[in-house]
Amino acid sequence: MSPAEAAPAAPTKAPAIMRTEHVTKEFGGLVAVSDVSIGIPKKSIVSIIGPNGAGKTTLFNMLTGLYRPSAGRIYLEDRDITAKRPDVITSLGVARTFQNIRLFRAMTALENVVVGRHARMRAGVWGSILRPPGVRREERAARERSQEILDYVGLEHSQFDQLAGNLSYGDQRRVEIARALASDPTLLLLDEPTAGMNPQESDRLTDFMRKLRDDLGLTILLIEHDMRVVMGISERITVLDLGEQIAEGPPAEIRDNARVIEAYLGKQDEN
Amino acid sequence: MSELIAQLTEWRDSVLERLPPWWPRAFAGILIVVGILLPFLFAPTSGFVDATIKSLAFVVMALGLNIVVGFAGLLDLGYVAFYALGAYSMGWFASGFFYKANTHVLSSALSTTPGIHLNFLLVLLAAALICAVFGVIIGLPTLRLRGDYIAIVTLAFGEIIGTIAVNGTDIHLTGGNGTPSDPGMTLTAGNLGIPAVDLPYFPGIGKFQLLNLRAWYWLIFGILLLVLFVNIRLRDSRLGRAWVALREDEVAAVSMGIPAVRTKLLAYAIGATFGGMSGAFLGAYYTTVNAGQFAFSFSIFVLAMIIVGGLGSIWGAVLGALLLSYINFYLIPDVFNSLPGKVGLDFSLTDLSFGIFGFLLVLVMVLRPQGLFPERRRKLELTQEIDRDQAMLKEPT
Numbered sequence: 001m002s003p004a005e006a007a008p009a010a011p012t013k014a015p016a017i018m019r020t021e022h023v024t025k026e027f028g029g030l031v032a033v034s035d036v037s038i039g040i041p042k043k044s045i046v047s048i049i050g051p052n053g054a055g056k057t058t059l060f061n062m063l064t065g066l067y068r069p070s071a072g073r074i075y076l077e078d079r080d081i082t083a084k085r086p087d088v089i090t091s092l093g094v095a096r097t098f099q100n101i102r103l104f105r106a107m108t109a110l111e112n113v114v115v116g117r118h119a120r121m122r123a124g125v126w127g128s129i130l131r132p133p134g135v136r137r138e139e140r141a142a143r144e145r146s147q148e149i150l151d152y153v154g155l156e157h158s159q160f161d162q163l164a165g166n167l168s169y170g171d172q173r174r175v176e177i178a179r180a181l182a183s184d185p186t187l188l189l190l191d192e193p194t195a196g197m198n199p200q201e202s203d204r205l206t207d208f209m210r211k212l213r214d215d216l217g218l219t220i221l222l223i224e225h226d227m228r229v230v231m232g233i234s235e236r237i238t239v240l241d242l243g244e245q246i247a248e249g250p251p252a253e254i255r256d257n258a259r260v261i262e263a264y265l266g267k268q269d270e271n
Numbered sequence: 272m273s274e275l276i277a278q279l280t281e282w283r284d285s286v287l288e289r290l291p292p293w294w295p296r297a298f299a300g301i302l303i304v305v306g307i308l309l310p311f312l313f314a315p316t317s318g319f320v321d322a323t324i325k326s327l328a329f330v331v332m333a334l335g336l337n338i339v340v341g342f343a344g345l346l347d348l349g350y351v352a353f354y355a356l357g358a359y360s361m362g363w364f365a366s367g368f369f370y371k372a373n374t375h376v377l378s379s380a381l382s383t384t385p386g387i388h389l390n391f392l393l394v395l396l397a398a399a400l401i402c403a404v405f406g407v408i409i410g411l412p413t414l415r416l417r418g419d420y421i422a423i424v425t426l427a428f429g430e431i432i433g434t435i436a437v438n439g440t441d442i443h444l445t446g447g448n449g450t451p452s453d454p455g456m457t458l459t460a461g462n463l464g465i466p467a468v469d470l471p472y473f474p475g476i477g478k479f480q481l482l483n484l485r486a487w488y489w490l491i492f493g494i495l496l497l498v499l500f501v502n503i504r505l506r507d508s509r510l511g512r513a514w515v516a517l518r519e520d521e522v523a524a525v526s527m528g529i530p531a532v533r534t535k536l537l538a539y540a541i542g543a544t545f546g547g548m549s550g551a552f553l554g555a556y557y558t559t560v561n562a563g564q565f566a567f568s569f570s571i572f573v574l575a576m577i578i579v580g581g582l583g584s585i586w587g588a589v590l591g592a593l594l595l596s597y598i599n600f601y602l603i604p605d606v607f608n609s610l611p612g613k614v615g616l617d618f619s620l621t622d623l624s625f626g627i628f629g630f631l632l633v634l635v636m637v638l639r640p641q642g643l644f645p646e647r648r649r650k651l652e653l654t655q656e657i658d659r660d661q662a663m664l665k666e667p668t
Contacts, residue, residue, distance in 0.1 A: 064526055090528035102523040104516050115516045119528025121509050125537060128508030129501050139509070183528055 016075075017042045017187055017219045018063065018094070023072035025058050025243075032058040034243040035072070040187070040221055045213055047222045047230045049254075050240035051263060056223045057099060059240070060191055063221075064096050065089040076187070091119040095185035097176045099192045099223070105165030109155060109175045112164050113146035116182030146182055153178045153208075169196060173205075181212075187219045188212065194226050202226055206233050231255065239263065306492055310485040318605050320484045324556060326596035327491045328549045331498050333576040333592035334585065335545025338502070340574065341583035341646070342511060343538035344518030346422040348570050349409065349429025353402045353543045355436050355565040357550020360398035362465035362560035364389045369456055371445060379472035379479075391471035395494075395551050402547025403540040410539035414532055429570055436562035437461050464561030471555055481558070491552055498545050502585050505541070514538055515583075568625070572599075575628060579635050581642025590644050598631075599624060 016039035025033040033055040040046050048056050061067040063074060065086035073082045081089055095116075104112050121142055127135040150160055153174040159167060164175055173193060180188060190209070194202040206229050212218045224230045230237060230251070237254045239247040241263040247254055254260055313320050332354065339347045362368055365378065367386030378388035389397070409428045413421045435442075439459025447455030459465070470479045471490065479486050505511050513534045516524040525531050554560045572595065580591025608620045620627075635642070 066522065066526065085530065086525040087528045087530045090526060096526055098523065098526075102520050104519040104523065106519060107512075107515065111512065115512050115524070115529070116527045118509065118513060118516075123509045125505075125510060125541070128510045129504045131504060131508075135508075179527060 015042060016040055018074070018076050018221075020059075020063070021073045021075070023059070023062060023069045023074060025055070025062055025067055026070045031243050033062070033069075033240075036238075036240070036243075036245045037072075038238050038245070038248065040219055041235070043213060043217055043219055044235045045209060045220045045222065045233050047224050047234040047237045048240060049224060049227075049230055049237060053242070054240040055243040056240055057191060058243075060096065060189055060221075060223060063089075063189060064094060087119065090183055090185075093184070093186040094189065095180035095183045095187075096189035097173075097180050097191055097193060099195065101169075101172050101176050103164040103172055103176055103179070105163065107164055108161045109150060109164055109167060109171075109178075110143070110146055110160045112175055113149055113178045113182045114142050116179035117142045117146060119183050146178075149178045149181050150175070153181070170201060173197075181216075185218065187221065189221045191223045192225060193222070194224065194229055199228075202229055205229075209233060303496065307489070310488045315483040315485055317484070319601060320488055322597060322601035322605070324484060324487050324491055325553075325600045326593055327488075327495050328553050328556070329573065329576065329596040330589050330592040331491070331495055331549035331552075332546055332573050333580070333588040334495075334498050334502050335542045335549070336573050337542075337577045337583065337585065337588040338505070338514075338545070339538050339542035341577055341588065342506065342514040342518070343535060344514075345410075345413065345535060345538060346418065347409075347425045347539075347542070348422045348567075348574070349425035349427070349432070350542075350546055350573050351565050351567065351569040352405065352409065352429045352432035353546030354550040354553070354569060355432050356402050356405055356543075357398040357547035357552075358554035358560045358564070359436070359459065359465075360401055360547065361394050361468055361551040361554030362459075363387065364394045364397055365391065365469040365555065366465055366467055368460065368465045369444075371456055377472065377474060379470050388469055391469075391473070391555060394555075395548055398547040398551035399544045402543040402550075406539040406541075406543025407536050409543075410536045414535060426567070426570075429567060433562070433565045433567070435459070436565050439562070459562060460560070461562050464559040464563075466559055468555055468558045468560060470558070487556055491556075494548060494552060498548070499585070499589070501541075506585060510534070510537065572628070575632055579632065579642060581645035584642065584644050584646035587642050587644035587646065591642070594643075595628065595631075598627070603627065 019037070019039040021037050023033060023036045024031065036055075036059060038046075038048075048059065050056055058067065062069050065081070065084050065088070068083055073080060075081065076089070076092055076094065079092070081092065084092075104115065107115070121138055123135045123138060147160065151157075155171055155174050155178070159171055164172060167175065177190070177193070193209075194205055197205065209220055209222070210233065213220055222230070222234070234251055236249065237247075237251055238245060239254060239257070239260050241259075246259045246263060247257045249257075309323070310320050332350070335353070336347065336350050339345050339350075364387050366388070367380075367384055369387050370385040372387045373385050374387045374389070375382050376388070376393060377390035380386070380388040409425060413424045416424060436459050438461065440457050440461040440463075442458035444456040444458060447453040470481070471486075472478045476486075479490075513524070513529045516527065516529055517531060517534055521531060557564075573592075576591040576595045577588045578591070579595060580589070581587030603620050603624050610620055611618050
């Protein structure tokens with residue numbers, strides 16, 4: 001593919017909350033993500049799809065600072081966050097979940113969410129030791145807020161003090177989203193949130209994502225395999241294949257894109 | 272056996288449920304009062320009080336190491352370095368060792384004696400600060416490492432400090448004229464030891480005596496209460512949660528906004544501070560600072576305490592440290608030492624002490640791998656064998 005084809009993010013009306021410019025990640029000689037430029041409009045739901053090994057999670061890891069891109073730049077609200085640390089990016093308003101749930105399994109559901117609040121709390125060493133009124137207030141407020149969030153994502157109250165590792169799979173997904181929400185993000189990155197869910201559960205989660213966008217004004221970037229979910233919810237879709245951005249556009253366009261069909265089903269003349 | 276334990280656990284839980292909500296405070300209050308009154312039950316020079324003083328100093332050490340290894344999950348095998356730095360702080364700043372200086376601040380030493388003689392509390396503070404700085408220095412190279420590799424780097428750091436302590440006699444700070452009265456100042460006194468460290472002195476209370484151990488006991492008991500308080504507060508705080516989160520899953524923790532570098536360095540610094548405070552106390556209590564004290568086995572001894580007690584558990588660290596220290600300082604040398612002789616064997620039990628500790632450690636690991644007083648979270652990790660890819664996020668294939 002010539003760079004000109006993929007380079008500019010398709011113009012959208014809303015300004016982009018996050019955009020990447022020619023982002024590339026190489027591991028040794030292996031190019032995991034190559035020259036990807038996307039723009040995520042504010043308060044939209046955008047999906048990244050692609051076959052396994054297409055580089056979707058690698059892209060996520062670059063957006064959240066876990067990986068440093070080999071080339072290219074990443075902007076959050078026109079602020080260059082390319083080489084920023086993951087905790088800094090979180091404090092700037094980007095939160096994420098993981099494909100294979102990464103809760104702190106030996107902490108309770110509530111404690112997990114309170115940890116998610118870390119970036120919005122101030123208490124340092126001396127504050128933690130001496131516990132002045134301000135720190136006590138902050139601690140109490142963090143707990144209350146975390147309970148509200150757990151409530152919001154639909155976790156039963158009886159499960160709040162359960163160890164995260166003992167929760168059902170669906171509840172673990174809920175807690176992980178709650179933990180991400182606890183950092184008061186403006187951009188939420190969900191890595192295959194419906195993995196392992198049945199169609200009813202997927203539908204509920206789809207509705208919930210819309211609710212997040214409409215209630216909280218969040219922008220959601222999604223990695224998803226379930227085409228029913230992707231086509232139903234996304235305003236724009238970016239398709240990666242073997243690290244390259246092969247298509248970008250609204251669902252209807254992507255559905256009929258020859259290159260996308262080829263990436264998923266293989267070339268016709270090969271069969 | 273397991274039924275009996277289940278029965279006991281059930282019984283314990285039912286008792287705990289019936290206790291009023293203020294019982295932990297009441298219980299702590301009673302323990303503190305008993306702790307304060309304890310030395311009155313024994314003669315002022317009793318061997319038991321002596322063993323207790325050393326044991327409490329080791330409890331402080333164990334609590335410090337527990338922050339690094341237990342809370343933050345950073346396996347530190349060089350903790351002896353902070354014992355050494357703390358003890359040397361006392362040797363340097365509260366004795367005649369730096370004989371060309373003549374500084375006195377609220378000290379028990381006569382103002383005509385040469386050397387740096389600072390008040391005990393000032394030296395304690397200095398030891399804490401020095402160790403905090405060195406805690407960060409040892410922490411920096413380990414930040415990019417995980418698990419066993421951290422252990423190796425910290426192990427090396429402990430050995431470096433120990434070797435510097437032994438060879439410090441060749442590190443000249445000032446020249447001398449070569450006579451016995453003016454040999455020149457060196458960094459340490461090596462295996463000869465820095466002699467005659469000042470006895471602690473508090474205005475209004477007076478100077479500590481070597482023949483009355485009660486004051487020493489209350490001093491270390493006070494330090495212990497302070498360190499315990501700080502430990503408990505930190506455990507239940509934003510920082511304590513961040514340590515456990517990093518220990519559990521570093522990738523998830525940093526993605527939740529926890530700055531890994533800062534948080535880990537704080538664990539190293541605070542853990543080192545407690546080690547240094549305890550080391551400074553022991554320097555004064557032994558009235559000498561000898562390079563031979565700072566061996567690798569010390570690090571293992573303290574690590575064994577927190578493992579026996581239950582990694583990450585504050586009360587486990589206290590219990591484990593008390594248990595192993597009493598065995599080391601009291602049961603083996605004072606109570607059972609003559610036992611082999613009585614049955615006609617030609618050795619003393621102290622020769623076997625490391626064998627005994629090794630055996631106890633194996634025993635605990637077999638019978639109760641989570642430790643005597645496990646932390647709730649650790650208990651879960653061990654019993655459920657949580658299998659996580661700690662290393663790196665992987666791109667799915």
